[in-house]
Amino acid sequence: MIGRAQPRSFLFVPGDRPERFDKALQSGADAVILDLEDAVSPENKNEARRAIEAWLTPDRPVLIRVNARGTSWFEQDAQLGKLRGVGGIVLPKAESASDVVELVSRTKSRMPVYALIETAKGMFNALEVAQAPFVRQLMFGTLDFCADLKLASDGGELDHFRADLAVISRVAGIAPPIDGVTPAIGDEDLLGAETLKARRWGFAGKLCIHPRQVPIVNAGFAPTEDELAWARRVVEAFEAADGAAVAVDGKMVDRPVMQRAQSILDAVGA
Structure with missing residues (x-):
């Protein structure tokens, strides 16, 4: 669901695990993302799409992460955007305004788009992406970005890019960006530190991959x-x-x- 005008915590849930959907809504996350991309294996994509479609209802609006433009699943994933109960679409590997336009043309709606910047090309064109129709926020796909640029880790290596995304979002007149996941689920100290870092760099929230991360992220973005x-x-x-x-x-x-x-x-x- 989407519980705040400006969500702080965005919790991913695999689209092929419908038994987790309701639990995610009860996690305290400000927004729940039903994931059709990285969390779902290729052989389960169609099953995940059907599970999401069967579960959706206007009473509990959620976000959906579709597969990227250019994949064989993009067309059918985008059709879910026409359904009631979808509060927005997360677009992975966003690299140009045309990627967003292609998505919007298929949903045939004015629903918010959350564009994931995950590649060097996406970062280079981030202002163009941010100014595309219906883009609500940029999200920073830090793991994929590190892989694309062959960066060893996210110590301070990504801080320059975080500053860029914060400035670009401001220039484009959209909400501040959302930071990437902390993959170490059990490391609460690391999650807390990375949440505070994101806030210091002008980010408004953070992606989560486990319910236990949600309260730490919410607290990190709340004023003391x-x-x-x-x-x-x-x-x-x-x-x-x-x-x-x-x-x-x-x-x-x-x-x-x-x-x-x-x-x-x-x-x-x-």
């Missing part, structure tokens, strides 16, 4: 009590000064600082 207290002090002081620059905690606060404080409060509906 200290941040909320600071934001309240800034907004109150700025309003009392009638829009003029004012000092809070010994630091000058002008309109850009106030806007950042207000965005923190807005994130929790305060």
Whole structure:
């Protein structure tokens, strides 16, 4: 399902495991992605598509990750976008605006598209992709991206590209991007660190591959009590000064600082 206007946690569920669909909805994830791509073997693609189609209902909207344009499954996967209960399509290996246009032309709807940037070509053309019709957000497919560029790991190697995606999203006027998965399911410290890194680089959420990752990701993208207290002090002081620059905690606060404080409060509906 899609539980927030700006989801933080996006949980993948294999499309050929329908017994997990309802459990995913109860995981606390802000958005659930029923996956027809990487999580499903070639021989099970058709079975997964049928399972998703049978389960879909408008009462529990979910996202669907289709197979990439150019694969033999793309055409039939895209047809699912016409069904009620699909709240958006995740498009893997997005490398051009035409990839998005091909998807949208098949769904024949105005539903949101979440474009996965997973290759060097996709990164090079990310602004074009971000400006394509109905693209809601960019997602960073870090594992495939590392493989494509033959990067050994995601220590600090991808931070430059994260900055690029954050800037591109802003320029395109779409929501901030979503970071890739942490494959080490049992390493909560690593997941927490990677979640905070994504937030620092301007990302709005993170992809998850297991329900146990969801609460850590949600907490990582939530403002801390200290941040909320600071934001309240800034907004109150700025309003009392009638829009003029004012000092809070010994630091000058002008309109850009106030806007950042207000965005923190807005994130929790305060």
